[in-house]
Amino acid sequence: MTQVTGNATAGGDKPSRLRVSSAARWGGLKAGERRVGLLFLAPALIAFATVIAWPFLRALGYAFTRYDLQTPVPRFIGFDNFRMILSTPEILGSFVTTGIYVGLATGFTVLLGFAWAMILNQPFRGRGAIRAISLIPWVLPSTVSAFVWGWIFNSRYGLLNALFLELGLIDHPTAWLSTPNGAMAAVVVTKVWLSIPLFMTFFLAGLQSLDREQIEAARVDGAGNWPVLRDHVLPHLRPVLLVVIVLGVIGNLQHFDTIYALTGGGPVRATAVLSIEVYRRAFDQWDTGLASAIGLLWVATILPAAAYYLRHLLRGV
Amino acid sequence: MKINRRNFVALGAAGAASLAMPSIGRAQGANVSFMSFNFAEDPNRPFIQKVVEDFKGSSGITVEPIGSAWGDMQRNILLRQRSRTLPQTAQIQDRWLPAIAQMQETVDLGALLGRPAIEEAIDPGALGLGLVANKLVGLPLISGSVGFVANKEIMAKAGIAKVPETIDEFRAALLAVRDKVPNSVPFGMATKNPSSIPLDLMLLVWAHGGRLVDDEGKVVANSPATRAAFEFIAGLMRDRLVAPEIDRPDARRLFAQGTCAFYIDAPAARTFARSFSGRGEAADAFVLPMKTPILRAGDSPRSVEWGQVISMFATAPVAADAPVVRWLRNFISNGVQTTLPLQLGGLPTTKSGRASPIVRNDNFLKDWAAAVGVTRKHEIGVWSNGPELSTILSEEMQAALLGQKNANAAVDAIQSRMEQSMARRG
Numbered sequence: 001m002t003q004v005t006g007n008a009t010a011g012g013d014k015p016s017r018l019r020v021s022s023a024a025r026w027g028g029l030k031a032g033e034r035r036v037g038l039l040f041l042a043p044a045l046i047a048f049a050t051v052i053a054w055p056f057l058r059a060l061g062y063a064f065t066r067y068d069l070q071t072p073v074p075r076f077i078g079f080d081n082f083r084m085i086l087s088t089p090e091i092l093g094s095f096v097t098t099g100i101y102v103g104l105a106t107g108f109t110v111l112l113g114f115a116w117a118m119i120l121n122q123p124f125r126g127r128g129a130i131r132a133i134s135l136i137p138w139v140l141p142s143t144v145s146a147f148v149w150g151w152i153f154n155s156r157y158g159l160l161n162a163l164f165l166e167l168g169l170i171d172h173p174t175a176w177l178s179t180p181n182g183a184m185a186a187v188v189v190t191k192v193w194l195s196i197p198l199f200m201t202f203f204l205a206g207l208q209s210l211d212r213e214q215i216e217a218a219r220v221d222g223a224g225n226w227p228v229l230r231d232h233v234l235p236h237l238r239p240v241l242l243v244v245i246v247l248g249v250i251g252n253l254q255h256f257d258t259i260y261a262l263t264g265g266g267p268v269r270a271t272a273v274l275s276i277e278v279y280r281r282a283f284d285q286w287d288t289g290l291a292s293a294i295g296l297l298w299v300a301t302i303l304p305a306a307a308y309y310l311r312h313l314l315r316g317v
Numbered sequence: 318m319k320i321n322r323r324n325f326v327a328l329g330a331a332g333a334a335s336l337a338m339p340s341i342g343r344a345q346g347a348n349v350s351f352m353s354f355n356f357a358e359d360p361n362r363p364f365i366q367k368v369v370e371d372f373k374g375s376s377g378i379t380v381e382p383i384g385s386a387w388g389d390m391q392r393n394i395l396l397r398q399r400s401r402t403l404p405q406t407a408q409i410q411d412r413w414l415p416a417i418a419q420m421q422e423t424v425d426l427g428a429l430l431g432r433p434a435i436e437e438a439i440d441p442g443a444l445g446l447g448l449v450a451n452k453l454v455g456l457p458l459i460s461g462s463v464g465f466v467a468n469k470e471i472m473a474k475a476g477i478a479k480v481p482e483t484i485d486e487f488r489a490a491l492l493a494v495r496d497k498v499p500n501s502v503p504f505g506m507a508t509k510n511p512s513s514i515p516l517d518l519m520l521l522v523w524a525h526g527g528r529l530v531d532d533e534g535k536v537v538a539n540s541p542a543t544r545a546a547f548e549f550i551a552g553l554m555r556d557r558l559v560a561p562e563i564d565r566p567d568a569r570r571l572f573a574q575g576t577c578a579f580y581i582d583a584p585a586a587r588t589f590a591r592s593f594s595g596r597g598e599a600a601d602a603f604v605l606p607m608k609t610p611i612l613r614a615g616d617s618p619r620s621v622e623w624g625q626v627i628s629m630f631a632t633a634p635v636a637a638d639a640p641v642v643r644w645l646r647n648f649i650s651n652g653v654q655t656t657l658p659l660q661l662g663g664l665p666t667t668k669s670g671r672a673s674p675i676v677r678n679d680n681f682l683k684d685w686a687a688a689v690g691v692t693r694k695h696e697i698g699v700w701s702n703g704p705e706l707s708t709i710l711s712e713e714m715q716a717a718l719l720g721q722k723n724a725n726a727a728v729d730a731i732q733s734r735m736e737q738s739m740a741r742r743g
Contacts, residue, residue: 178561
């Protein structure tokens with residue numbers, strides 16, 4: 001709306017001299033407010049465009065090029081990188097490894113996070129302190145956690161070996177991180193330990209909104225623990241559970257730091273999930289084209305979960 | 318400052334301009350930037366710092382050393398190239414040069430410093446360290462070889478009277494260490510890091526008479542000798558004579574602290590032993606360079622050519638008297654060559670440095686030279702796809718060590734995967 005501060009004549013006559021504010025000249029007050037809004041939004045938009053959108057678009061382009069140490073200037077090669085992915089068992093193996101890792105890490109985190117929330121939802125002395133302490137793994141930087149767990153699993157001076165030797169469970173120290181199953185178990189345990197506090201918080205919030213009278217009524221009717229859990233608690237937590245599982249899958253599909261710090265993707269390729277594979281191809285072998293192609297497929301694996309989550313979020317779960 | 322539209326635009330323009338600044342980074346307040354992996358190592362940092370300070374004292378030129386761990390150095394250089402923040406000079410391991418030479422910013426030092434003058438100053442045996450396709454892309458700083466080192470104190474504890482010379486004697490010595498020195502790692506072979514594994518593997522393959530890649534770039538891993546080497550290595554793991562989760566830095570510490578009898582390193586082993594043992598120069602008494610074990614009497618012990626060079630990066634022609642060029646020349650001055658290489662555990666690269674009494678009277682270097690045997694270039698690092706070849710070798714060797722593959726399957730996989738990599742390299 002144009003703001004007119006002087007008098008105007010009707011009937012299309014040439015108006016007398018008008019005094020129009022600068023805001024009015026630029027489209028009115030609302031447009032001015034929009035511009036201020038955009039100005040405040042600009043830093044975030046610039047950061048997003050610079051740090052996320054532009055690199056993503058470049059990586060998208062690189063996926064169709066050869067761009068490595070022998071080819072310092074990217075050269076278009078169509079779908080050759082994708083053909084190479086399909087014909088390289090080691091790379092395809094990373095998709096399987098990722099599936100195993102995401103399945104185990106998400107499953108155990110949901111299970112243990114829920115169990116811990118159930119315990120912390122019970123009234124007992126010191127509950128507040130334990131709730132606060134439970135958040136420590138979440139607060140710690142993930143690389144610090146990785147080094148703590150690296151020390152626990154270390155073959156020469158690790159806590160786990162010391163404990164098992166003391167209990168007589170093993171005869172000589174075991175190199176947990178140097179066996180495929182041990183390394184996978186270690187990275188899963190570390191991630192589960194890191195994620196339990198967050199998941200526990202979600203579940204605890206859900207449990208606290210549960211109608212206690214409903215549970216008590218079920219108890220009066222003779223319902224045991226399992227029927228109460230199955231028929232009352234779980235249905236109530238269903239929306240939370242969905243969100244937690246989807247967030248867990250997305251987070252574990254993206255996970256990189258503790259795996260890299262603990263095993264570097266090894267031994268052999270036992271813990272080479274897609275994030276590690278992309279990193280190795282891009283920064284160890286300098287094959288940016290192939291790394292971008294794998295990265296693109298990696299994003300494609302995350303998209304369904306992300307879309308599902310966003311859909312529920314926008315609907316208001 | 319009042320923030321209005323004009324100021325906002327001006328600030329934005331200034332920010333954008335600062336992002337587009339020159340692609341070769343000169344350190345703030347310094348004339349020259351120098352990236353160094355020795356500067357990132359506690360035992361060696363003071364030596365590099367001294368060179369920088371002495372150079373400032375004599376020339377008035379300020380150099381900013383930038384530390385970067387050895388394992389990250391190549392990655393940092395290539396990332397800085399892509400982000401246009403390369404240092405002006407950098408310390409480079411000789412086997413990284415083929416990859417570094419691919420960068421258009423890497424300066425031909427032969428043209429800049431004068432090839433005849435360099436050839437006059439540098440020992441002919443060391444000059445090759447800085448050459449890629451006959452172009453001098455690295456100024457040789459330190460030379461030497463990579464071979465076996467023995468810990469005399471642990472050998473004595475294990476009752477090993479004679480330094481093992483053959484593979485069989487070596488294995489027997491390892492068994493003695495395992496049985497008589499509790500909680501020890503008899504042989505600190507690299508089993509963890511893809512950057513370190515190929516070197517140790519290569520030496521053992523050579524000791525068994527095999528090769529991995531020949532001088533023309535043909536993959537020749539598929540041979541009975543390589544299979545025998547893999548069986549030998551897998552046997553070491555089965556018998557707990559080598560340990561998993563060992564990288565070169567781990568081996569150095571274990572060796573210095575008396576829990577590792579043998580490992581593979583450059584002459585820098587002495588510097589690390591002095592530092593990590595806490596015994597300073599007294600540690601020299603237990604560090605013994607030894608010949609790489611041979612398969613049969615009469616075979617030549619092998620070692621890997623090793624050295625460090627200084628490379629220079631620029632996007633525009635550099636004047637011959639520019640501060641960075643003077644800094645570069647400083648590395649082959651007598652003052653630096655008769656101190657720094659020895660401190661870092663290597664031989665000088667200049668003719669005058671090698672002829673100096675301090676070098677000729679160094680007993681450790683004499684012993685090292687006697688143990689070198691026949692040197693060969695790193696078979697993997699000399700190729701520009703070396704990082705990918707290293708990954709392949711490491712994965713297959715780990716698979717053999719863990720028993721996931723037998724020696725034959727691991728060697729077959731190495732042959733086919735490395736052939737594919739070399740074909741892709743073109």
